[in-house]
Amino acid sequence: MRSFVSLPRVANLIPRVTALSVSSPPPRTMPVSIRMAIGALFVTAAACHRGKEPDAYGNFEADEVSVSAQASGQLTSFTPAEGSTLRVGEVVGIIDTTQLALERAQLVAQQAATAARVTEAGQQIQVYQTQLAIARRNYERMQRLFEEKAATAQQRDQAERDYRTLVAQIGAAKAQQQSVSRDASSGSARVAQINDQIAKSKVINPQAGTVLATYVKTGEVVQSGEPLYKIANVDTLILRAYITEKQLSAVKLGQQVQVHIDQGGGKLLSLPGTVRWISTKAEFTPTPVQTRDERADLVYAMKVYVPNPKGALKIGMPADMTLGALPPKQPS
DSSP, X not given: OXXXXXXXXXXXXXXXXXXXXXXXXXXXXXXXXXXXXXHHHHHHHHHHHHOSXXXXXXXXXXXXXXXXXXXXXXXXXXXXXXXXXXXXXXEEEEEOOHHHHHHHHHHHHHHHHHHHHHHHHHHHHHHHHHHHHHHHHHHHHHHHHHHTTSXXXXXXXXXXXXXXXXXXXXXXXXXXXXXXXXXXXXXXXXXXXXXXXXXXXXXXXXXXXXXXXXXXXXXXXXXXXXXEEEEEOTTEEEEEEEEOHHHHTTOOTTOEEEXXXXXXXXXXXXXXXXXXXXXXXXXXXXXXXXXXXXXOOEEEEEEEEEEOTTSOOOTTOEEEEETTSSOOOOOO
């Protein structure tokens, strides 16, 4: 049968409890009900020992990066797993590039044929230029003979026609050479584009951190721009807290503050934090957040960066903050 302790009896124990050291647990020889009552008073005493009320409340978040595919195709390899740690620049996935490789091979072959056409056009121009030199000399000679009455007008006109025909043929050959050269340049640009797409088929991790979520698996077909996984650096977390307008003047960028999280059993873990951002616009108090002055309708958001080397802080974890707990950090 369970035994209960009445409130008057617990009240009579308060002078005895206050005489005990806060760090000393109740003796095991006491009845369970009395020990539970003393434990409750012990937690209350520990809370009173903490000091003044916090200046702000909030939750931890991180600078999350959603990594997306830069190419379309089937994922032949994908290594990120939730909770795993990735290095910056690490190749974490590969998208199938078979079709791109075949298209590139076709373009390379076309480039070789185009280059041969450019060479052929250049050689043809050289032939025309040699013929033009001969035709020009023949035309000039016929012009002199015609003036000396030693050649007919028909002979002169034939020499002129041959000369002007070669001039036109050279112009056409040069235009064809330029057109083929542009085709070659276009093919080179397309090959470079395919090489870039093949390079982007490798999924490269952009920042060091911990994988928070994955959205695809090996073997799935993905599209360019489709999210693959989410990563964040949890070595430093951000406490998004809210302060009232009265507290705004007491907060400065770069200011050092003290952040507290509950470790359970009435224990608090205190960590230093640095104010990195303060909102310039007021907003209504978020529903899950309590402020020091509950009558305030508008609050200002702020971001406090808190080092998390041992991983004690988690994304979404609630915390409170005390202003002016540490002196402002002096620039080095």
